[in-house]
Amino acid sequence: MSYTGAARKVGTNIDTDAIIPARFLVTTDPLELGKNCFEGLEPGWINRVHKGDILVAGPNFGCGSSREHAPIAILGAGIPVVLAHSFARIFYRNGFNMGLTLLEIGDAANTINEGDQLEVNPESGLVRNLTQNMDIPCTPVPPFMQEILAQGGLVGYVRRQMAEG
Amino acid sequence: MPQTLAEKILQGRTSDPITGPGQIVRTRLSSVLANDITAPLAIKSFDAMGASKVFDPEKVYLVCDHFTPNKDIDSAQQVKIVRDFARKMGIVHFYDGGDSGVEHALLPELGLVGPGDVIVGADSHTCTYGGLGAFATGMGSTDVAAAMALGETWFKVPPTIRATFTGVMPEHLEAKDLILLLIGKVGVAGATYKALEFDGPVIRDMDVEGRMTMANMAIEAGGKAGLFAADDKTLAYAKAAGFADTAAIAPDPGAVYEQELAFDISGLSPQIACPHLPDNVRSVEDVADVTVDQVVIGSCTNGRINDLRRAAALLKGRKAAKGLRLIILPATPKIYKQALSEGLLEIFMDAGAVVGPPTCGPCLGGHMGILASGEKVLATTNRNFKGRMGSLESEVYLAGAGVAAATAITGRICHPAEIVGRK
Numbered sequence: 319m320s321y322t323g324a325a326r327k328v329g330t331n332i333d334t335d336a337i338i339p340a341r342f343l344v345t346t347d348p349l350e351l352g353k354n355c356f357e358g359l360e361p362g363w364i365n366r367v368h369k370g371d372i373l374v375a376g377p378n379f380g381c382g383s384s385r386e387h388a389p390i391a392i393l394g395a396g397i398p399v400v401l402a403h404s405f406a407r408i409f410y411r412n413g414f415n416m417g418l419t420l421l422e423i424g425d426a427a428n429t430i431n432e433g434d435q436l437e438v439n440p441e442s443g444l445v446r447n448l449t450q451n452m453d454i455p456c457t458p459v460p461p462f463m464q465e466i467l468a469q470g471g472l473v474g475y476v477r478r479q480m481a482e483g
Numbered sequence: 484m485p486q487t488l489a490e491k492i493l494q495g496r497t498s499d500p501i502t503g504p505g506q507i508v509r510t511r512l513s514s515v516l517a518n519d520i521t522a523p524l525a526i527k528s529f530d531a532m533g534a535s536k537v538f539d540p541e542k543v544y545l546v547c548d549h550f551t552p553n554k555d556i557d558s559a560q561q562v563k564i565v566r567d568f569a570r571k572m573g574i575v576h577f578y579d580g581g582d583s584g585v586e587h588a589l590l591p592e593l594g595l596v597g598p599g600d601v602i603v604g605a606d607s608h609t610c611t612y613g614g615l616g617a618f619a620t621g622m623g624s625t626d627v628a629a630a631m632a633l634g635e636t637w638f639k640v641p642p643t644i645r646a647t648f649t650g651v652m653p654e655h656l657e658a659k660d661l662i663l664l665l666i667g668k669v670g671v672a673g674a675t676y677k678a679l680e681f682d683g684p685v686i687r688d689m690d691v692e693g694r695m696t697m698a699n700m701a702i703e704a705g706g707k708a709g710l711f712a713a714d715d716k717t718l719a720y721a722k723a724a725g726f727a728d729t730a731a732i733a734p735d736p737g738a739v740y741e742q743e744l745a746f747d748i749s750g751l752s753p754q755i756a757c758p759h760l761p762d763n764v765r766s767v768e769d770v771a772d773v774t775v776d777q778v779v780i781g782s783c784t785n786g787r788i789n790d791l792r793r794a795a796a797l798l799k800g801r802k803a804a805k806g807l808r809l810i811i812l813p814a815t816p817k818i819y820k821q822a823l824s825e826g827l828l829e830i831f832m833d834a835g836a837v838v839g840p841p842t843c844g845p846c847l848g849g850h851m852g853i854l855a856s857g858e859k860v861l862a863t864t865n866r867n868f869k870g871r872m873g874s875l876e877s878e879v880y881l882a883g884a885g886v887a888a889a890t891a892i893t894g895r896i897c898h899p900a901e902i903v904g905r906k
Contacts, residue, residue, distance in 0.1 A: 333868040340847040343520045344557030358870050378672040384607040386623040412623035472625045473531045
């Protein structure tokens with residue numbers, strides 16, 4: 319499965335309070351959370367985003383709290399993939415558990431400009447910047463984590479494991 | 484093979500022989516916890532997984548502390564979900580209302596976590612229990628849902644950074660200053676995926692509350708855990724709290740560390756984390772001209788009895804600066820009662836403080852002290868991300884309880900020594 323979309327850039331050390339401020343954590347509904355995605359970074363950020371856009375971030379994306387509402391809000395905003403220089407530990411695990419594809423691309427994150435058309439293939443570990451005609455290789459998502467993503471997250475994965483006994 | 488503290492504690496709960504960092508081990512869990520923000524999501528995942536019961540109703544802890552006392556209808560609904568689940572599952576340790584407190588202050592004091600434990604919690608500050616010699620780490624709600632059902636999880640054995648603190652602890656310096664010093668040095672991602680292990684004469688002299696303050700902020704350096712050996716002090720604390728089995732735990736001599744950091748703290752000034760990251764740390768003298776609108780003393784970092792005593796020693800017979808809002812939240816009912824019986828609450832109220840109930844409220848911009856645009860707060864909490872405690876145009880400075888009390892008196896960030904001896 320590959321994804322094509324426009325790059326939406328955010329900066330360095332983007333914390334979970336920036337992704338979804340605590341005052342919005344009174345629901346677990348993805349669409350409700352999605353409406354307020356990045357409200358702690360820039361009010362109204364969500365209005366610039368289109369379904370299928372690809373988030374591109376600097377180092378340590380998702381630092382701070384363990385709130386799973388953060389990857390849910392990103393998915394709820396219609397963003398299926400995050401490319402980052404690097405991820406904070408709890409967010410990385412939460413992202414896959416929620417079915418959000420995450421790829422670490424290191425310093426190549428700097429080469430992507432806001433609005434660039436990107437094509438992302440998590441299985442092969444290739445990000446193509448169609449606007450700049452540039453390939454960015456990265457470590458592919460390991461097969462068992464691809465399976466988690468294919469099941470829409472850890473819940474679906476565990477259900478399937480249990481069904482297969 | 485000599486083991487680090489992380490390896491040693493994990494080894495106690497797994498049958499896989501631990502050979503070193505990077506290895507993935509399946510580990511039995513001593514306990515699993517969630518709060519009123521994260522438990523509703525965990526319960527949703529728990530149900531969706533098809534789970535019907537928790538692995539042990541005495542080992543799943545549910546603490547309603549973030550938006551409690553319920554701040555609005557939506558948060559009341561969330562707490563109701565947790566309460567109903569607790570009743571249905573026969574959860575023994577469900578805390579809400581008058582017996583609830585800030586989870587990471589409450590559970591150690593109730594003897595529900597202790598040395599040698601391996602704990603996961605749907606809260607990033609679960610790492611606090613490292614102060615007791617437990618391997619404890621934060622995870623998301625769905626990982627925690629699986630842990631609640633299975634009583635086990637998997638970990639990648641982390642490499643360890645050992646931080647050794649030597650020298651003479653200056654007067655007015657506290658545990659918070661040491662952990663801020665470290666975070667300033669390694670940065671907010673400096674310990675990502677890693678364990679921090681604290682050692683040295685200063686650490687061995689430190690009381691267990693101070694160790695929990697330091698372990699609490701390991702996550703602010705990206706750390707998976709912040710670990711202290713369990714020594715005589717730990718065992719005495721755990722025993723007094725009623726924790727069942729206690730044995731000393733120390734890293735093996737010759738254990739391999741990824742990195743070793745040494746800090747000589749003689750002559751160190753109180754440390755302040757400035758907006759908008761916990762690693763933007765400066766000495767108090769460098770920010771001494773900053774005026775603040777609010778001071779908050781409380782939280783899982785610094786809301787314990789020694790923090791309140793430290794603050795009261797400075798506030799006694801003095802007043803908070805005119806126009807400044809001083810908010811003091813003892814972290815648990817027990818701490819609250821202790822502060823009451825020692826006369827600390829009266830000192831606070833005479834100083835003009837609002838003394839509120841145990842809650843995480845203001846730390847995460849939930850309730851009980853939200854900031855307007857342009858306002859500045861100095862808080863004893865753990866995070867100062869942009870907008871963390873209110874408006875995106877507000878600013879958060881982090882410090883220990885002594886600096887907080889001194890700052891409340893003068894209205895500008897200041898060294899506690901400035902207050903002592905003045906009327």
